[in-house]
Amino acid sequence: MNEIRNTPSVSAHSxxxxxxRTSTRSQTSNCVEVAPLAAGPSAVALRDSK
Incomplete structure (x- = not known):
């Protein structure tokens, strides 16, 4: 199982x-976006673009 870590050191400004980037699996009204974080190659942020 993958470990999910909370990264409180990431500021809203960053x-x-x-x-x-919008996920290629997103639909018109259900979009998920992903952005790489400086914490490392496997650290990403996810958001709902609504």
């Missing part, structure tokens, strides 16, 4: 400037 997420606003992150290079967000």
């Amino acid at each position: 997420l606003a400037d992150a290079p967000w």
Whole structure:
């Protein structure tokens, strides 16, 4: 099982400037976006684009 870690050191400002990409599996009204984080190659942020 994958471990999910909370990353409280990520500021809202850094997420606003992150290079967000829409998932290719998203539909018109159900979009998920992903952005890489500076914490490492496997660290990402996810958000609902609604």
